Amino acid sequence: MNFNMGFMPSIEKRIVTERCSTIRALARQVLKGHWFDAILVLFTVYIITNLPVMIVTAVYSNYFVNLLCNIYSVFIRGPLMAGSAYYFLRLFRQEDNGIKDLMFAKEYCAQGAILYMHIMLRVILGMLLFVIPGVLAAFKYSQSFYVLADDPRKMPYQCLAESKYIMQGNKMKLFLLNLSFIGWYIVSSIPQSIAETFAMPANFYTAQYSLDELLTIMEGISADPKVIVASLLHILVEVYVMAAMAAFYDIATCKLSVGGLDYGNVDYAAASGTAYDPFTGEETNFKDADNE
Numbered sequence: 001m002n003f004n005m006g007f008m009p010s011i012e013k014r015i016v017t018e019r020c021s022t023i024r025a026l027a028r029q030v031l032k033g034h035w036f037d038a039i040l041v042l043f044t045v046y047i048i049t050n051l052p053v054m055i056v057t058a059v060y061s062n063y064f065v066n067l068l069c070n071i072y073s074v075f076i077r078g079p080l081m082a083g084s085a086y087y088f089l090r091l092f093r094q095e096d097n098g099i100k101d102l103m104f105a106k107e108y109c110a111q112g113a114i115l116y117m118h119i120m121l122r123v124i125l126g127m128l129l130f131v132i133p134g135v136l137a138a139f140k141y142s143q144s145f146y147v148l149a150d151d152p153r154k155m156p157y158q159c160l161a162e163s164k165y166i167m168q169g170n171k172m173k174l175f176l177l178n179l180s181f182i183g184w185y186i187v188s189s190i191p192q193s194i195a196e197t198f199a200m201p202a203n204f205y206t207a208q209y210s211l212d213e214l215l216t217i218m219e220g221i222s223a224d225p226k227v228i229v230a231s232l233l234h235i236l237v238e239v240y241v242m243a244a245m246a247a248f249y250d251i252a253t254c255k256l257s258v259g260g261l262d263y264g265n266v267d268y269a270a271a272s273g274t275a276y277d278p279f280t281g282e283e284t285n286f287k288d289a290d291n292e
Contacts, residue, residue, distance in 0.1 A: 111152065
């Protein structure tokens with residue numbers, strides 16, 4: 001199969017037939033004993049992404065400062081998404097992992113930033129044309145950071161093309177997998193919504209605000225300690241989701257096979273696969289989790 005970007009895929013793929021409950025079970029299994037570390041990784045990402053913006057806008061806020069903060073967010077999100085993908089791939093493959101894996105973001109900062117901007121541009125253009133093309137673009141390129149984390153020797157355009165290739169026939173499965181977390185997202189949003197309500201000015205719904213004033217108020221709400229603490233539950237859900245996404249990637253790219261799927265009695269002993277470690281240059285066997 002030829003890519004429209006002019007090269008053959010260097011990655012295997014298959015249609016994911018495992019049930020969403022099976023993929024979630026794999027995620028929960030590898031998270032046992034690692035929840036705290038995984039939460040710490042995503043909380044660190046949250047702090048790096050948001051804390052500088054909160055401090056700057058709290059000290060001095062105007063259109064120019066807000067623009068610089070938005071530019072900072074755009075440039076920092078890509079590398080951190082690549083670092084997060086690298087951590088969760090290593091976690092799912094049960095390799096030595098930890099917060100040090102976020103150094104991947106530093107090592108491949110330019111690739112992560114370029115990749116993020118390309119994806120955002122495609123999604124935004126799709127949204128401007130019509131909502132559905134934008135959503136499809138988001139799913140089409142959803143595996144790009146995992147492709148980069150799996151093999152950082154690949155250029156951003158290769159990551160985009162291989163993600164597009166991986167997602168052929170798998171978009172609906174990924175949509176259903178994301179949808180299966182909707183209950184968790186609703187539950188995690190309740191404390192944050194309550195905290196945001198208490199952080200709002202008393203006359204928020206009756207007063208007239210300019211756009212700059214409204215942005216300042218929203219930034220103040222997001223920086224409120226009550227809101228930050230309440231958002232930790234959302235980070236917990238994100239850990240669960242990211243582990244499931246790593247499982248989805250390894251299954252879709254033939255790095256992991258799961259057997260014994262009869263009526264939900266999963267035989268994890270049938271799982272097998274290998275992974276390339278960009279720091280050591282070695283192929284590492286996937287060490288299957290212990291059966292329960």
